[in-house]
Amino acid sequence: MTGTALAPAPVKSPPRKASRLTDPVVGVWLAALAVTLLGWLVVTLDGGTFLTQANITGILQNSVALGLVAVGQSAVILTGSLDLSVAYLIGLGTLVAAETMQSGSVVTAVLAVLALSAAVGLANGLVVTGLKVNAFIATLGTAFILRGWIEHHYTGPAGKVPASFQRLGYDRIGPLPVSLFLLAAVALALWLITRRTRLGHHMYATGGDEHAARLSGVRTRRTVIAAHVLCSLCVGAAALFLAARLGAGAPWAGTEARYDLESIAAVVLGGTVLAGGRGGVAGTLGGVLVLAVLDSVFNQLSVDPFFKNVVRGVVIIAAVALYARRGARRSA
Amino acid sequence: MPAMLTMQGVSKSFLGVRVLHGVDLDLEAGEVHALVGENGAGKSTLMKVLAGEHVPDEGTVRLDGTAHRFGHPAQAQAAGIGIIHQEFALLPHRTVAENVFLGREPTRRGLVDRRAMREQTARLLTELGIGAAEGLTPDTYVRDLSVARQQTVEIVKSLGGASDVRVLVMDEPTAPLADHEAGLLHDLVRRLAARGLGVLYISHRLREVFELADRVTVLKDGRRVTTTRTADTDTDRVVRAMVGRELSAYYPPRARPEELGALRLTVTGAGNDRLHAIDLRLRAGEITGVAGLQGSGRTSLARALFGAAPFTHGRMTVGDRELRPGSPRQAIRAGLALVTEDRKTEGLALRQSVRDNALLVTRAVPARGRPPAGRSLAGLLDRVRLQARGEDQQTQYLSGGNQQKVVIAKWLAAHPQVLIVDEPTRGVDVGAKAAIHTLIRELARDGLAVLLITSELPELIGMSDRVLVMAEGRIAGELPAGASEEDIMRLATSAAERPAPSAAEGAA
Numbered sequence: 001m002t003g004t005a006l007a008p009a010p011v012k013s014p015p016r017k018a019s020r021l022t023d024p025v026v027g028v029w030l031a032a033l034a035v036t037l038l039g040w041l042v043v044t045l046d047g048g049t050f051l052t053q054a055n056i057t058g059i060l061q062n063s064v065a066l067g068l069v070a071v072g073q074s075a076v077i078l079t080g081s082l083d084l085s086v087a088y089l090i091g092l093g094t095l096v097a098a099e100t101m102q103s104g105s106v107v108t109a110v111l112a113v114l115a116l117s118a119a120v121g122l123a124n125g126l127v128v129t130g131l132k133v134n135a136f137i138a139t140l141g142t143a144f145i146l147r148g149w150i151e152h153h154y155t156g157p158a159g160k161v162p163a164s165f166q167r168l169g170y171d172r173i174g175p176l177p178v179s180l181f182l183l184a185a186v187a188l189a190l191w192l193i194t195r196r197t198r199l200g201h202h203m204y205a206t207g208g209d210e211h212a213a214r215l216s217g218v219r220t221r222r223t224v225i226a227a228h229v230l231c232s233l234c235v236g237a238a239a240l241f242l243a244a245r246l247g248a249g250a251p252w253a254g255t256e257a258r259y260d261l262e263s264i265a266a267v268v269l270g271g272t273v274l275a276g277g278r279g280g281v282a283g284t285l286g287g288v289l290v291l292a293v294l295d296s297v298f299n300q301l302s303v304d305p306f307f308k309n310v311v312r313g314v315v316i317i318a319a320v321a322l323y324a325r326r327g328a329r330r331s332a
Numbered sequence: 333m334p335a336m337l338t339m340q341g342v343s344k345s346f347l348g349v350r351v352l353h354g355v356d357l358d359l360e361a362g363e364v365h366a367l368v369g370e371n372g373a374g375k376s377t378l379m380k381v382l383a384g385e386h387v388p389d390e391g392t393v394r395l396d397g398t399a400h401r402f403g404h405p406a407q408a409q410a411a412g413i414g415i416i417h418q419e420f421a422l423l424p425h426r427t428v429a430e431n432v433f434l435g436r437e438p439t440r441r442g443l444v445d446r447r448a449m450r451e452q453t454a455r456l457l458t459e460l461g462i463g464a465a466e467g468l469t470p471d472t473y474v475r476d477l478s479v480a481r482q483q484t485v486e487i488v489k490s491l492g493g494a495s496d497v498r499v500l501v502m503d504e505p506t507a508p509l510a511d512h513e514a515g516l517l518h519d520l521v522r523r524l525a526a527r528g529l530g531v532l533y534i535s536h537r538l539r540e541v542f543e544l545a546d547r548v549t550v551l552k553d554g555r556r557v558t559t560t561r562t563a564d565t566d567t568d569r570v571v572r573a574m575v576g577r578e579l580s581a582y583y584p585p586r587a588r589p590e591e592l593g594a595l596r597l598t599v600t601g602a603g604n605d606r607l608h609a610i611d612l613r614l615r616a617g618e619i620t621g622v623a624g625l626q627g628s629g630r631t632s633l634a635r636a637l638f639g640a641a642p643f644t645h646g647r648m649t650v651g652d653r654e655l656r657p658g659s660p661r662q663a664i665r666a667g668l669a670l671v672t673e674d675r676k677t678e679g680l681a682l683r684q685s686v687r688d689n690a691l692l693v694t695r696a697v698p699a700r701g702r703p704p705a706g707r708s709l710a711g712l713l714d715r716v717r718l719q720a721r722g723e724d725q726q727t728q729y730l731s732g733g734n735q736q737k738v739v740i741a742k743w744l745a746a747h748p749q750v751l752i753v754d755e756p757t758r759g760v761d762v763g764a765k766a767a768i769h770t771l772i773r774e775l776a777r778d779g780l781a782v783l784l785i786t787s788e789l790p791e792l793i794g795m796s797d798r799v800l801v802m803a804e805g806r807i808a809g810e811l812p813a814g815a816s817e818e819d820i821m822r823l824a825t826s827a828a829e830r831p832a833p834s835a836a837e838g839a840a
Contacts, residue, residue, distance in 0.1 A: 196443040205423055205434055212421035217406060217435030218488075278425045 018104045021319045024271020024279065024323055028286035029318075035290055039297035048300055052174025055296060063292040064179045065090075065238045067285060069259045070266040071187050072234025074284040077267050078194065080207035080229035080276030081128055086263060088146035089120050090254025094240025095150070098249030100160025104164050114238045120146070121232025125225030131223075143260070150251045157248040169245035179241050186237055190230065191281045204228055209224040265312075266291055269319050290315070336361045336527075336530050337499050342388055342391030344377055351377045352554045354391065358462050359530040364521060366545035366562075367534045369572055370789070374554040379501050382532070384408030395498060412498035414490030416505055420482055424475035429453040431474055432489045452559060456488050460523055480513035482503060487520065501532045506540060507626045518544055524669070536626065538567050539825065542704040549573055571818060582766060582772040583794030586813055591617045592797075595649075596781035597668075597750045599637070602646025602656070606632040607805045610646065614750060614781035614822050619772065621796025622785045626836040629805040630785045634752045638670040639663040664697045669743035671736070671786075679739040682728040686713070686720050689727050689738050693746045709745075716741045716771060733764020740771065751775060754785045762825055769795060789817045 009015040043050035069086050075084045093113050100109035120142065171178045194200035202223045205213035214220050242253045254260075264274075269287030272279025291312065298308040335358035344352040352374045359365050367375050378563055380386045382393060384402030394398050395411055402408040408415075422431050429449045438445045438452075453470040462468055468481050477485065483505060491497050502521070506514040521544060525531055535541050541548055542562050550573040557573045593616030602610045607629050614620055624630045635641040637648075639657030648656045650666040657663035660670075672678035680689050690709060709723065716737040720730055734757060741749065753772065757765045768828040772795065776782045786792050792799060799811040801823040809823045 183741060192443070196446075198437045198444055201430060201437050201444055203432070204426060204430075208423040208425055211419075212423060213434065215405075215421040217409075277423065 015042040016263040017100070021331050022224045025283040025286065027322075028270050028283050028290065028319075032286050032289040032293060035293045035297075039293055039300075043297060046301055050297070050300065056175050057172055057177055057287075059296045060180050060290050061157060061177045062295065063288050064177070064183045065184045065242055065257070066259065066262055066266060066291065067288045068186055068234050068238035068241065069262040070181075070188050070270075070288050071281055072238075073263040073267050074270070074272055074279065075190060075194065075203065075227045075234070075265070076135070076231045077272050078207045078275060078276055078279060079224050080210065081138060081224055081227060082264070083124060083228065083231050083235075084136065084190060084260050085120065085124060085142035085146060086231070087254035087258065087260040088143050088150060089232060089235045090115060090239045090242060090259055091150055091251045092146055093117065093236055094246065095154060095158055095249030095251065097212075097240055097243040098157075098161050098247075100159075101162055101243075102160045106162065106234050109165075110240060111214040113240055117236030117239070118229050118233040121229035122225065124232070125228035127287035128228065129221040129224050154249075154251045157246070157250050159249040161243050161247050166244050166247055168241060172207075182237065182241060184222075186234055187281055187285055190234070193230065199223065199226055201293040205276055207278075209277070260319060262291070265316050269316055271323060273323075335359060336396060337393075337527070338394045339378070339382065340392050340394070342378065342381055342393070344386060344388050347422065350554060352381070352388075352427075355551070355554070355556050357532075357549060357556070357559075359532060360546075361498070361528050361530055363526050363547065364525050364531045364533055366541040366548040367532060367551065368536070368538065368541060368548060368570065369551035373551040373574075375551055375553075378551070379415065379503060379532065379534065380680065382408065382499075383413060383501060412496050413501065414499070415495045415505065416483070416486050416490060417505050418507060418572075420486050422482055422485060424476050426474060428468065428472050428474060428477075428485050428488075429470035431485055432456070432470075434489070445504050448678065453488065456491060459486075459527075460488065460520060462520075474770040476493065478513070479508050480516065481731055482515065483509070484520065487524075491524075497529065499530045499532065501534075503534045504536065504626075505533070505619060506535065506537060512829060514540065527598045538570060542567065568818075571821060582820045583791075584610045584770050587617050587619070587776060587797050591731040591777065591827075593617045593779060596651065597637070598647075598649045599643075600647045601708070602634055602636070602643040602648060604632075604644040604773075606641075607636055607643070609806060610636075610643075611807065614783060616749075616781050618797045618820075619776050619782040619784050619795055621792045621799040622783060622802060623787075623792050623799055624802030624808075624824055628802040630802050631754055632801065632805065634660055634670055634672075634754050634783070634785055637663070637752060638668055640670075651728060661697060662692060664746060664748075667747075667749035668750045669693075669746065669748035671753040671756055672742065675732075675735055676783065677741050680727045681734060685724050685726055685825060686718070686738055690723075690741045690745060693742050697746065711822075712741050712745055713737075717767060730758045732763065733767060736764075736768055737771070740768075740775075744775070744792065748780065750778065750781045750783070752783045752785070755787065756784070757786070757788070765791075789820060792820070793817065 040050040045183065069090070073083060093116065096116055096303050097109050097113045100112050112304070117152065124139050124142055127133050127141070128135045133141075168179055168182065194203060202213065202218045202220075203218070205218050206220045206223045238259070239253070243249060246253060266287040267279070267284050268274055269290060270283030270285070272283060294312060294315070298311075336360040337428060339355065339357045340419050341356065342352055342453040343350065343354050355374070355378055357378070363599065367378070369375050377386060381388045387401070387403055397412070400407075400411055404410070423434065426434075429446070432453045433449045438448045440448070440548045450470040457468065458468070459473040462484060466481070468477065468484060474482060474485060487500075505517055509517060510544070518540065521531055521533065526829065533541070534543060545562050546705055547561040548561060548565070548570060549563050550570060552574060595613060596616050597612065599610050599612040610633065632641065636643045637657075639659045639662050642658050643656055647654065647658070650668060654727050655662070655666050657666060657668065663670075676682060681692065687709065692714060713720075713723070717738045718741065719734055727735055730738065756768055756772065760768065769791070772782060772784065784792070784795055793815065797813050799813075799815055799820060801808045801811065803824055811819055811823065
């Protein structure tokens with residue numbers, strides 16, 4: 001928040017410093033830093049090297065797909081909704097991308113994937129607002145429908161992504177993968193939308209208190225639909241990235257990595273309240289980074305997958321419990 | 333010159349019941365006009381007609397000479413009518429500026445112009461004489477503000493739009509406020525009027541009405557009784573205009589002295605952060621009424637006795653056992669029952685059947701007797717004279733009166749010794765009211781000690797064998813059966829006469 005001093009005389013910056021450290025966004029980025037340091041320490045003691053360029057690139061690359069989905073998921077969760085259809089949409093997205101690229105140009109493929117995503121998001125939004133189906137159920141239904149379509153039409157990888165487009169998945173500038181710039185651009189766009197546009201303000205309002213928002217003249221239905229479309233567009237971007245990475249369309253591209261639940265985990269880890277109205281994109285990115293660094297550390301230590309999942313579970317529960325405590329103290 | 337706002341011959345019926353009978357009201361620019369009357373007198377309906385929430389059946393609303401027919405709150409707002417409801421429509425986790433401009437954020441080059449939002453909010457705050465020193469700046473989060481300050485934000489929000497607000501309607505704005513906060517609000521209202529706004533001010537507190545308002549209109553039973561300049565009248569005359577009525581309702585006969593039984597509940601020197609020095613003795617067979625203003629501690633008393641917000645000190649005996657319940661479960665085990673003020677959220681599981689609701693307490697707390705089954709459940713529902721399609725009917729489909737009977741049945745199943753009823757006839761139609769009154773009296777006659785909390789003075793007077801009047805968390809005094817409404821109101825406002833403004837909530 002800048003420009004506080006620009007307002008007329010009596011407006012002074014409120015005593016915000018005290019709340020700075022307890023802000024979830026700051027907290028989750030500090031946690032990401034702490035996890036990195038801790039990982040470095042543990043891996044070094046184990047006799048390995050953690051902060052190699054290859055490893056950093058790996059962590060960042062692994063963050064991209066989840067990051068794209070989670071940023072989109074933040075938009076719907078902020079608005080008080082939820083999207084469980086993202087994993088199957090990714091699978092279908094990679095298939096559409098790879099098949100279109102095989103037969104046509106890259107540009108039409110990108111447009112086709114984004115159009116498909118927007119259509120799925122619109123459908124989700126319309127079912128949630130128009131038919132008044134709880135978002136959990138509505139998007140679960142969409143997930144089943146997409147899954148049915150995928151399983152009926154595909155048995156394995158299909159299509160082929162040209163080498164030129166695969167560069168999105170593999171090229172890097174210094175230690176930074178180019179796909180990171182895709183994530184940065186999408187995240188910046190979502191941050192601008194949520195923080196700086198009327199739509200974003202209305203998303204926070206609708207998620208915070210739908211009744212109050214409507215009484216204040218906010219068109220809450222439209223807002224929820226827009227949030228769903230935004231989310232699905234981000235998922236479409238993730239599908240394009242994964243298609244570039246895999247070189248072909250893969251039915252399991254989204255489900256194998258469980259992007260549906262992982263993205264929700266990253267969002268809540270980043271301090272966004274599941275009921276909506278509070279949080280944001282910046283925290284979500286921190287949450288994604290925490291999960292990616294943890295993964296990398298466990299891979300380096302070749303830890304048993306059971307233990308790995310236990311730690312992830314504990315981290316997520318602990319984080320949300322911490323936010324809940326803080327919330328309780330504030331309202332007390 | 334004609335008044336800025338005139339309402340003429342406004343009538344409104346709901347489901348065939350006429351709530352407003354051709355009411356006239358006018359408001360000048362720069363005037364504070366108070367609207368007073370008992371519960372159900374039609375104040376809120378009249379205000380909702382003005383705010384576009386109800387469409388009147390008859391009558392006209394003219395603002396600056398132009399006739400309006402508002403079908404939606406947004407139309408009334410656009411015409412320049414702002415309304416401050418008792419419940420705020422604020423987002424606690426957003427800043428003051430974001431709340432003030434919610435739904436009409438200014439934009440510049442497609443993005444929200446946050447600087448303009450902050451500056452305009454700051455200007456409005458300064459114009460209203462609220463400096464940053466009071467902890468209210470455009471960047472403050474609403475959750476960090478006191479209720480009084482949140483209300484200020486609501487007021488600023490209603491003024492903040494581009495539209496030119498001419499009329500501000502305030503529905504009991506001081507009800508949730510502490511006294512010094514009410515004083516600040518009064519200053520704010522005066523400043524608003526000085527800016528040329530017309531303020532319609534609904535209040536129960538006659539004292540503030542006389543401090544603040546230029547004129548006062550009294551409504552009674554949906555009709556306008558009188559409109560006078562406050563300088564030309566006094567509290568007594570206004571009170572008489574509000575309550576002066578034929579006692580049309582029938583109340584069952586009171587308890588005869590020989591019907592009073594053993595002490596069922598005693599409280600000595602008890603209190604918590606809302607209640608002080610509470611002494612109470614409830615006897616079997618007796619209905620003890622509790623009167624008081626909003627915020628006087630009536631509901632807090634019920635919640636303390638029932639262990640929901642327990643007493644922190646003092647002594648309490650239920651039956652012959654010394655016990656200060658720390659949770660509703662302990663209270664139920666001891667033999668207390670509480671029919672809460674809000675039956676829809678606290679009294680019933682609305683989507684469950686009559687049977688499940690009636691068995692709720694006995695299933696949860698088995699110590700209070702076996703859950704009645706079959707015939708005994710039927711007998712219980714018979715005893716409260718429930719009219720339902722059957723024991724399977726979901727309680728959400730029952731009328732208010734029958735819902736209340738299910739709540740009472742739920743408690744009777746647990747064989748309580750003390751029954752606390754908080755606003756038992758709120759939102760209940762006239763016929764069902766009489767049935768509930770009769771039922772409560774029968775229960776007392778069967779040996780229950782009843783504590784009846786109500787803000788309807790006729791009901792309080794008609795039902796109670798004696799009346800306790802609460803004020804500021806204390807029991808201000810006790811009156812015998814048949815005390816007059818004026819006596820009760822005098823006692824209810826007596827404590828307030830020392831430092832603070834307040835008036836009869838019972839006479840709302």
